[in-house]
Amino acid sequence: MPEVAVRELTMAEAVREALAEEMRRDPRVFIMGEDVAEAGTPFKVLSGMVEEFGKSRVIDTPISEPGFTGIAVGAAMTGMRPVVDIMFGDFLTLVMDQMVNQAAKVHYMSGGAWKVPMVMRTTLGGGRRSAAQHSQSLHAWMSHVPGLKVVLPSTPYDAKGLMKTAIRDDNPVVFFEDKMMFKVKGPVPVEDYTIPFGVADVKREGEDITIVATSSMVPVALAAATMLEEIGISAEVVDPRTTWPLDEKTLIESAKKTSRAIVVDEGYEKYGVTAEIASVIATGAFYDLDAPVKRIGAMHVPIPFSPPLEDATIPTEQVIFEAAKKMCNK
Amino acid sequence: MTAAATESGTGPALGAEKLLHIYRQMTRIRFFEEQVNDLYLRAVMPGLSHLYSGEEAVAVGICEALRPDDYITSTHRGHGHCLAKGATPDRMYAELLGKEAGYCRGKGGSMHIADPASGNLGANAIVGGSVGMAAGAAFSAKMRGSGQVAVCFFGEGALGQGLLYEVLNLSKLWNLPVIYACENNMYNEYTHYSETTAGEILARPAAFGIPAEAVDGQNVRAVHAVAGRLVNDARAGNGPSFLLCNTYRYRGHHVGDVNREYYRAKQEETNWLTTRDPIKLLGDWMISEKLAQQPALDKIQAEVKSEIEAAVAFAIKSPYPAVDQVKEDVYA
Numbered sequence: 001m002p003e004v005a006v007r008e009l010t011m012a013e014a015v016r017e018a019l020a021e022e023m024r025r026d027p028r029v030f031i032m033g034e035d036v037a038e039a040g041t042p043f044k045v046l047s048g049m050v051e052e053f054g055k056s057r058v059i060d061t062p063i064s065e066p067g068f069t070g071i072a073v074g075a076a077m078t079g080m081r082p083v084v085d086i087m088f089g090d091f092l093t094l095v096m097d098q099m100v101n102q103a104a105k106v107h108y109m110s111g112g113a114w115k116v117p118m119v120m121r122t123t124l125g126g127g128r129r130s131a132a133q134h135s136q137s138l139h140a141w142m143s144h145v146p147g148l149k150v151v152l153p154s155t156p157y158d159a160k161g162l163m164k165t166a167i168r169d170d171n172p173v174v175f176f177e178d179k180m181m182f183k184v185k186g187p188v189p190v191e192d193y194t195i196p197f198g199v200a201d202v203k204r205e206g207e208d209i210t211i212v213a214t215s216s217m218v219p220v221a222l223a224a225a226t227m228l229e230e231i232g233i234s235a236e237v238v239d240p241r242t243t244w245p246l247d248e249k250t251l252i253e254s255a256k257k258t259s260r261a262i263v264v265d266e267g268y269e270k271y272g273v274t275a276e277i278a279s280v281i282a283t284g285a286f287y288d289l290d291a292p293v294k295r296i297g298a299m300h301v302p303i304p305f306s307p308p309l310e311d312a313t314i315p316t317e318q319v320i321f322e323a324a325k326k327m328c329n330k
Numbered sequence: 331m332t333a334a335a336t337e338s339g340t341g342p343a344l345g346a347e348k349l350l351h352i353y354r355q356m357t358r359i360r361f362f363e364e365q366v367n368d369l370y371l372r373a374v375m376p377g378l379s380h381l382y383s384g385e386e387a388v389a390v391g392i393c394e395a396l397r398p399d400d401y402i403t404s405t406h407r408g409h410g411h412c413l414a415k416g417a418t419p420d421r422m423y424a425e426l427l428g429k430e431a432g433y434c435r436g437k438g439g440s441m442h443i444a445d446p447a448s449g450n451l452g453a454n455a456i457v458g459g460s461v462g463m464a465a466g467a468a469f470s471a472k473m474r475g476s477g478q479v480a481v482c483f484f485g486e487g488a489l490g491q492g493l494l495y496e497v498l499n500l501s502k503l504w505n506l507p508v509i510y511a512c513e514n515n516m517y518n519e520y521t522h523y524s525e526t527t528a529g530e531i532l533a534r535p536a537a538f539g540i541p542a543e544a545v546d547g548q549n550v551r552a553v554h555a556v557a558g559r560l561v562n563d564a565r566a567g568n569g570p571s572f573l574l575c576n577t578y579r580y581r582g583h584h585v586g587d588v589n590r591e592y593y594r595a596k597q598e599e600t601n602w603l604t605t606r607d608p609i610k611l612l613g614d615w616m617i618s619e620k621l622a623q624q625p626a627l628d629k630i631q632a633e634v635k636s637e638i639e640a641a642v643a644f645a646i647k648s649p650y651p652a653v654d655q656v657k658e659d660v661y662a
Contacts, residue, residue: 030473056473062503067496070462071469074480077451078401078470097493101456102463110444110452111435112659146660170662 007190012045012182014156015121018163019046019083021192023053026081029167032059032068033085033121041085043123043182065094069120073103073172076118081167086122089176090136095120103172104147117170119163124152125178125216125266126314132302135310137216137266140273142174143243149173149197150243154218156186158241161195168194178216178266198245202254206236209260209324212251212277213237217264217315224320233328243273251277252284259290260327264315269297291327296320344551346621349612352394352550353622354630356386356609359410361638362419363581366409366426366440370585374646376428379440382410384580387608388513389414391553392481392573395561401449401467401480403460405513406441407579408453411483416448419638423645430651431644437651437659449478458484458491461510465501468508468570479507479564487518489527489534498570502538507564509557510535510572513547515579520593535572547577548606551615578602 009017023029031049033041037060040047050058061068065086072082086092092099103116124137143150149171153159159177166173203218204225213221218239225235238254240247255261261281263274274295282293299313344352363383369375382389385407393402393414404411412422417433425432426440433443444452451467454460464482471478488494489512501508518526535542541563545556553575560571580603582590590599616622 062496062499064496064500066493067462067465067500070493070497071466071500074403074451074463074466074468075470075473076466077463078467079474080470097456097459098462102454102459106444106452107662108659109434109438109442110659111433111437112662113434113444113446114452115662117662149661 007188008185009156009188010183010185011156011159011177012043014160014188015045015163015177016047016049017188018160018167020049020052022164022167023057026167028079028081029083030057030059030080031083031085032061032072034061034063034087036060036085042087043179045177045182046085065091066098069095069098070102072118073098073106073116076116077106077114081117083119083121083167086120088134089122089124089138090133092122092138092141099142099148099172099174100145104145107171108147115170116172118172119166120172120174122174122176123179124176125180126298126303126310127180129305129307129310131305135303137176137298139174139176139243140267140271143273143276147172149245151175151197152215152241152243153177154181154203154215154239154241156184156188158195158201160188161193162197162241164194165197169197176215180216195241197242198247200238200240200247200250202236202250203239204235204237206234206258208234208258208328209262210236210238210254210258211262211264211320211324212281213239213264214243214266214273216266220315220317221264221320223317224324227317227321228324231325231330233324233330235324240277246277246280248280248284251281255281255285255293256288259288261285261289262294262296262320262323262327264296264320266298266314268300269295270300272297294323294327296323344554346616348394349616349621350626350630352390352554353609353612353616353627354634355390355394355414356550356612357631357634358419358637359386359389359413360609361634362409362413362422365638365642367581367585369426369642375426377439378584378586379409379426380407380584381581382407384602384607385513385515385547385577386410387550387553388511388547388575388577389483391550392509392511392557394554395557396481397478399449400478401451401464401471403451403464403480403482404453405460405483405485406453406455406457407485408441408443412443412445412450412453415450417443417445417450419641420644423641424648427645427648428650429645429648430655431648435651435655435659458488458494460484461488461494461497465497465506465508468501468506469504471507477565479509479561481509481511483511483513486512486514486516486523486527486531489531490518495534498535498538498540501570502540505567505569507567508570509560509564510570512572512574513577514574515577517579517583517594519583520587522593531574532572540570540572542572542574544574544576547575548608548611550608550612578606
């Protein structure tokens with residue numbers, strides 16, 4: 001974090017500022033999605049954008065995710081740089097053909113002849129009592145597909161810098177924002193900056209155990225680290241920031257240093273992001289590990305509505321604390 | 331329906347030179363596909379191909395009404411569209427054989443030929459998968475004020491895909507310069523379209539307020555005339571249109587679909603081949619109208635045959651890509 005940072009923005013404001021700056025910089029950038037214009041999205045991330053850029057660049061669509069995603073793919077191939085808004089990450093299921101079979105593969109299938117410089121903004125995360133179809137974290141699905149890049153910011157600073165990189169990237173990028181984090185504030189410098197993809201950020205340094213955490217789980221991991229500190233365990237929290245490309249080197253180096261690693265992610269634990277990262281660490285840091293790499297993800301159930309049930313499905317700082325304590329034999 | 335559309339499709343008369351070019355383009359597609367079939371039978375070509383033989387008048391009639399910088403999207407049965415929009419047989423064969431000289435450096439194959447130089451956004455192996463891309467190219471053309479239009483080729487099998495109707499809605503709402511060219515070759519793979527298609531096809535785009543009409547897809551002059559009008563309309567800012575091209579697939583769903591009697595009669599195929607062949611229909615008409623004589627048509631056939639033979643030879647002797655190219659082009 002540069003020393004010159006003198007102001008705080010919410011996550012929503014940081015995303016909006018990145019979009020606005022890129023739209024001022026590059027007339028090819030435009031936004032389309034459901035209720036993105038006057039409504040500014042249900043999360044109010046885009047409030048004020050249509051007033052500055054007009055309806056020709058902040059475009060309300062019908063409720064037709066595959067249709068407008070397909071249009072974005074074609075527009076991206078032919079000289080524009082669309083930013084598509086998929087209101088809830090659960091609706092990624094609706095656009096899978098356009099993203100997986102079209103956007104992700106056009107460059108490769110054409111032998112490099114065509115490019116698809118588009119960004120898909122969407123959300124992840126539970127905890128809003130929104131039940132099984134509005135609470136999932138499906139970034140593992142997108143991370144599974146060659147040709148896509150997947151971004152998971154956990155702070156306003158990261159969100160702004162990564163969004164600018166996403167818009168300037170010549171590939172399809174899926175950008176996941178945690179719904180619960182939109183109002184969280186953090187320092188964001190006034191001057192222009194970008195954050196490269198594939199560079200993890202150590203959110204807290206530590207000596208005894210590495211906690212790799214993504215997006216919504218970064219503050220949870222940091223809270224767990226504070227609890228661990230009280231019982232004499234020094235935890236390092238590493239945020240990959242992008243699941244693809246993945247900064248394997250930083251993850252491995254951290255695990256080598258601490259000799260223990262937990263991977264926490266709000267996606268389903270089974271066949272998920274935690275499995276991939278745990279495998280990277282287990283392979284790369286094998287001779288330095290004192291314990292098997294532990295995975296903590298969402299419970300393998302559809303996310304329930306009832307608050308005590310939903311809360312049981314999402315990793316908490318207590319769960320991370322207990323796991324770390326056990327791994328450190330305390 | 332078809333006859334009326336043909337009658338309504340009388341545009342400005344085409345000169346003999348243009349007609350001979352159209353004849354050459356259709357012949358090029360036909361001969362190209364015959365050699366693809368041969369390459370399959372000789373086990374020279376990996377995988378399968380879906381042949382366009384019989385449908386040449388649709389691709390050529392429409393693409394001859396386009397500018398070089400206009401866009402098309404194509405289908406799994408896409409060789410005809412690619413050639414009609416300006417691809418050359420040598421690099422297409424190279425792609426079909428998985429060679430580095432191919433349009434996609436061997437990474438796409440028969441179902442994914444794409445060529446920015448000729449405005450070809452790509453053939454697509456997902457039925458109906460490219461309709462959004464075509465509308466997106468039209469959207470982009472409109473945003474950029476480039477005056478380009480996009481033609482979205484798709485078969486009647488894509489009428490079952492929901493994406494098509496989302497995109498019809500969006501393209502009419504946003505008045506996009508896109509022409510939806512539905513090639514009804516009557517068979518969704520191995521099933522007659524009457525078993526898969528409720529109601530009237532033209533009533534579907536009409537429900538979105540999109541001008542929709544049918545044309546005899548074996549009559550290249552009719553296709554070209556109506557396409558010219560629709561392209562002009564799109565370019566003039568009048569929004570999308572839908573053209574139902576009634577045609578016929580001479581071959582099977584793919585080159586390996588040889589025994590077809592269980593889903594269609596030999597007699598039906600013979601009837602189309604002998605009485606509705608688009609190349610023969612154009613040739614006969616030109617002779618009857620004294621716009622060409624048989625020797626001129628024979629000369630075109632001979633020239634195209636040589637060109638195709640040379641293109642096949644080029645592809646066969648072209649090298650495969652080096653294996654280390656497998657990881658190239660995943661990301662731009």
